[in-house]
Amino acid sequence: MTTLGIDFTTLSVRGGADAVPVTDENDSETAGGCLCAPGTCCGATLVPAHVPQTSSTAAPPPELADGVKLPDNAAFRSLELPVYRFLRPARLLGFPDLAPTVVRLEPPVGAGARAAVPVDAVHPPPFVTPHWPHLVHRVPVLESRLLTAEDAPKRTYHFDLDVTAYPDEIDGVDFRVGGAVGICPPNDPALVQELLERLGVAGDADAPVDCVTEGGRWPTIWGEDRARRLRTTRRELVTWTVDLHGGILAKPLLRLLAEHTADPSERYILSWLCSKQGSARFCALRSAPYPPTLPQLLAAFPSSAPPLADVLALLPPLMPRFYSLSSDPTMTRDNKLRKVEIAVTVHETPEPWRTAPPYVRTGISSGFLERVARTFIARAKAGAAAPPLTVPLFRGLQANPLAKEFRPDGPMLLIGAGVGVAPFRGFVQRRLRNANCKNKVWVLQGCRDSLVDELYAGEWGVDDADIRKVIQSRKGTKKYVQDEVFNQADLVWSVISHPDGKVFVCGSSKGMGEGVEEALKKVAMASTGMSAEEATEFWDEKKRTWQYITETW
Structure with a gap:
């Protein structure tokens, strides 16, 4: 051969x-x-x-x-x-065959052929749709601010989003405490342009083409599995339909x-x-x-320039990202305005192979939302009048474990680190509407340094000092939140022993999530004399009965 x-x-x-x-x-x-x-x-x-x-x-x-x-x-x-x-x-042995051609980019035919059209950089094309019955809506940004210090290891931004005009898609389904909204982000425009140039199609990037597929859901998100012919542009496809970062190798x-x-x-x-x-x-x-990204591979092997259609067929689809609500969405519902709030931590990955700064890349969605936030903040400082900024949002997950298992009464222990504490702010706000939270709700919040990256300091209500303890891993006692879980063994045991008591954990599964689970097992062993196996089974049973709820990533 x-x-x-x-x-x-x-x-x-x-x-x-x-x-x-x-x-x-x-x-x-x-x-x-x-x-x-x-x-x-x-x-x-x-x-x-x-x-x-x-x-x-x-x-x-x-x-x-x-x-x-x-x-x-x-x-x-x-x-x-x-x-x-x-x-x-x-x-060479075991050399694979080429993947079959399942995507074609053809000159537009029939009605609707048009001249070059700039891609919408902030809202996806109509064929990018989430699961039924949702559509992606342009949701205005009412407010955005940086919650951490500018030089924090992980920058986190707060957003107030105007959902006043968001339609009622299903009777009885609404934004809920602990729920999550979906964001359909675009790839970074600079990265899109880089890819188009490396593949030699930048000159035709905005010319209309017919995207013809043999089957599958792409380039939609959760559309029907079928063949398609869609009018679009090369830039639009690269911007909104394929993930240029993850899972490509x-x-x-x-x-x-x-x-x-x-x-x-x-x-x-x-x-x-x-x-x-x-x-x-x-x-x-x-x-x-x-793992190497497509831009890295194309930079490593600069003479490689495969057809864009074949590349698109092999890249993973660009999926929505979900963000937990950081407020009680019912607090701002009136006849004039309704908003939801989210917190977004910017994820950065080093790219030392780059020959010019920046030598890092941000996550697709967190990078997009940071660009929106920086634009909003800059406009606010300059007092500039401009059309409102929007983000592409759909209602998302309102039946996730945090939303389903929140209760307006009963003792609750809320454990989170970093942006994982964001949904717990909504929990506390809802409980404050019904009664004083003191001796009913407790928050263990982990951060590196309270002066640098403590989220929502002073924004937890009148009982802040009584219900919340901040654990710093880089300052003061230099402990992690899982260390404080064991130090608070009596509190943990009193909450989980109550018939209506619940323990919620939210944050990164690696490190914090795993560490908290081990600390909870030690609490059970210290409080009752259980063996390690018995403690594991105890917390597994609490998971099955929805007294111990985790949402980690």
Whole structure:
């Protein structure tokens, strides 16, 4: 078989009289195994994490023979491929076929053909729809402010959103305390432009095309599974329908990049990553804390320029993001105005391979909302009159565990760190409408430094000092919220022992969520003499009976 200009059936190791063909048995990259679980990325045997993996940082890269030259750019070096593998180009095994063509971008035909149209940068096209019965609405931003210090490790913004005109989609379904709204974010315009330029279609980005699909839900979110012909533009598709950050490293994508790579060396290296010999390194990249993104791969292999339609078919769809309400939505419902409030923490990922700042990328949704917030704040400072800013929102999840299990009475212990405390502010506001919260509601709030990143300080009502304790991990006693959970063992046990008592936990599952669960088990053991197994079963039973409710991510 000959493809990509390389004969993969006959190519063997070259480099001297002692050259031997590369096979499963003598190729150490294959023998090293895969870092993924069986049946995930390549189906190979799982290798323990402690097994050392070969990296290009182990030794200076030697001169490569037979014309295989390493790309000389920071993005390629950031992949840390074992460059000794390319000293003697080998016969590649297990090379995948190209994915079938299921998306086409065709010149517009019939009625509706139009001239170039700028993409709407703040609201998705009509065919991007969430699950029934919701539609995405333009919701005005009433207020936005930074809740943390500007130099906080994780910046968090507050938003007041005007839902006065939001329609009643289903009788009896409304915004609820503890519920979450959905945001349909766009990709960063700068990243979209970068991708269009690398694929050589920037000049036609705003020209109308017919997007033709063979089946599936894409480019909708939760539309029907069927074939489609939609009038759109290339920029609109890249902006609103595909995720340019997460879950993109897959062998079909690498195979596509290899097929459309002009440089023979780049083509061989991409092919090696697709092959059985490259499985261990492929799995290491895929399971890394920050897997390579499509822009990083295109920067690493600059001669690769696959057709945009084929790239779109292999990228994951751009899904909505959900944000818990940080207020009681019934408090602001009157005949004139209704609003909901959310808090958004900006997620940043380092991109040291970039040749110019910024050397980080933000999350798709949190980055979009930060751009909205910064624009709002700048306008407010300048006193500039401008059309109201909007965000693309739908009602989202109003039957999630936090919303379903909130009760207007009974003792509650609310445990959260970072932005995880946001929905608990709404809990406290609702309880204050009915009675004094003292001796009925307790909040354990974790942060790094109360002067830098304590959220909603002084905004919890008249009983703030009595119901809320802030635990700082970088200042003062330097404890984590899970440490305080064990210190408050008597309180924890009194709440969970009450017939109507509930313990809520919200925040990051890694670290905080896991730590709080372990602390709760220790509380049960210390309070009753349970064994570790009995304590685990105790809290599992409390989960089943909805006395212990977690919402972690």
